[in-house]
Amino acid sequence: MDRKRSASRIELLAPAGDLKRAQTAVLYGADAVYLGGMKFSLRSRASNFTMEDIREACAFAHAHGSKVHVTVNMIPHDEDFEGLSDYLKELEEIGVDAFITASPAIMKLIRECTSKVEIHCSTQMSVTNAAAANWLKETLDIDRVVLARECSMNNVKSITRDCLIDTEAFIHGGMCVNISGRCTLSNRMTLRDANRGGCAQSCRWTYQLLDGQRCVNERELFTMGSKDLFAADEICDLIEAGVSSLKIEGRMKTEYYVASIVSGYRHLIDEIYENGGRLPEERMAYHRAQIMKGENREVCEGFYPGIAGAGTIIRNTTSDASVNHGFLATVVSFDEARMEAVIETRNPFDTGDEMEILSPGMDCRTFTLTAMKDLRDDSCLTASRRPMAQLLIPVPFAVRAGDIVRKAV
Numbered sequence: 001m002d003r004k005r006s007a008s009r010i011e012l013l014a015p016a017g018d019l020k021r022a023q024t025a026v027l028y029g030a031d032a033v034y035l036g037g038m039k040f041s042l043r044s045r046a047s048n049f050t051m052e053d054i055r056e057a058c059a060f061a062h063a064h065g066s067k068v069h070v071t072v073n074m075i076p077h078d079e080d081f082e083g084l085s086d087y088l089k090e091l092e093e094i095g096v097d098a099f100i101t102a103s104p105a106i107m108k109l110i111r112e113c114t115s116k117v118e119i120h121c122s123t124q125m126s127v128t129n130a131a132a133a134n135w136l137k138e139t140l141d142i143d144r145v146v147l148a149r150e151c152s153m154n155n156v157k158s159i160t161r162d163c164l165i166d167t168e169a170f171i172h173g174g175m176c177v178n179i180s181g182r183c184t185l186s187n188r189m190t191l192r193d194a195n196r197g198g199c200a201q202s203c204r205w206t207y208q209l210l211d212g213q214r215c216v217n218e219r220e221l222f223t224m225g226s227k228d229l230f231a232a233d234e235i236c237d238l239i240e241a242g243v244s245s246l247k248i249e250g251r252m253k254t255e256y257y258v259a260s261i262v263s264g265y266r267h268l269i270d271e272i273y274e275n276g277g278r279l280p281e282e283r284m285a286y287h288r289a290q291i292m293k294g295e296n297r298e299v300c301e302g303f304y305p306g307i308a309g310a311g312t313i314i315r316n317t318t319s320d321a322s323v324n325h326g327f328l329a330t331v332v333s334f335d336e337a338r339m340e341a342v343i344e345t346r347n348p349f350d351t352g353d354e355m356e357i358l359s360p361g362m363d364c365r366t367f368t369l370t371a372m373k374d375l376r377d378d379s380c381l382t383a384s385r386r387p388m389a390q391l392l393i394p395v396p397f398a399v400r401a402g403d404i405v406r407k408a409v
């Protein structure tokens with residue numbers, strides 16, 4: 001079957017670091033989520049998915065028409081195969097839709113011990129040409145290739161045109177400056193194997209540069225990490241190229257990040273389809289701004305323009321991640337008769353502030369905060385400065401538990 005042409009719309013694929021984030025991604029519009037279990041996965045140090053969680057994530061995703069991909073993407077050594085076939089069989093029985101793996105041996109094992117689950121070749125295999133993708137299809141019967149983040153847009157177009165299987169391309173999130181894990185900085189500096197789930201992100205640490213004994217960057221420490229990928233302007237090209245899935249990176253990211261980034265791209269992709277193609281600059285500016293509300297790092301277009309020059313590197317300590325203060329609160333409950341919501345606070349805000357509600361499946365709705373009451377002692381406030389406080393606020397439209405309150409500008 002020609003799977004590449006079976007889907008009518010491109011898939012939006014979101015990361016999930018735990019069950020709550022998987023559910024959030026699905027509710028905010030992800031067509032599929034990817035997650036890792038406690039074993040055999042990169043990011044296994046950060047994974048919170050027990051088998052029972054994966055079962056629940058599958059049930060939730062399938063009930064909402066979404067899919068679940070499970071990463072089995074470590075670069076395995078001989079001892080890492082112990083228990084792997086039982087693990088794969090159990091995941092198939094649970095109902096996962098695809099395995100993401102970077103090892104030909106694991107691909108072969110998946111074909112031998114499961115029958116229904118798709119195999120997606122991880123970006124860790126750094127596929128940058130159609131011949132490699134076709135070889136993997138013909139030899140190991142894989143279903144999809146996640147293209148290397150180092151592909152230019154021209155590479156993506158030609159590979160997708162010439163290969164026999166689905167292609168998946170990254171659109172947002174962290175980049176590994178050393179070609180998706182072909183790096184031993186973390187191994188050597190922390191004894192944590194980057195390719196077995198332990199990357200300590202040593203490329204993002206700050207360094208002094210020495211010319212012999214002389215420090216040449218005393219005023220500004222150096223870091224070699226990459227800026228994050230932000231490919232909102234490439235979505236149309238990727239759709240036209242016939243790419244099957246658009247992937248957001250970030251299994252370590254927060255629930256707010258997942259909700260904001262997934263929601264932003266969901267709205268952008270849907271509007272491109274409704275419009276029948278490219279959007280006017282004014283609409284693109286709107287979507288870029290919406291997506292960036294969830295981002296707290298510097299961004300770039302990665303390798304899509306053809307070269308990833310010096311501008312794609314963080315370079316100095318003053319330009320890396322900052323705290324995102326746009327996330328103000330989550331809605332705990334809403335009283336429709338009184339048009340009042342109980343919210344749980346995160347970042348500071350004041351009465352008079354313009355706020356917006358991010359709600360699954362809806363456009364953002366804005367309002368001006370006119371009053372707030374602290375439920376701890378019923379005091380009226382003009383400024384909220386305490387995180388995790390429960391406040392009662394008037395809202396001029398209906399909201400739901402779990403909705404996100406964020407700054408409108």
Ligand code: SF4
Nearest residue numbers: 176178183199202203
């Ligand atoms: S230390 Fe940086 S460059 Fe090396 S594998 Fe980790 S993220 Fe990639």
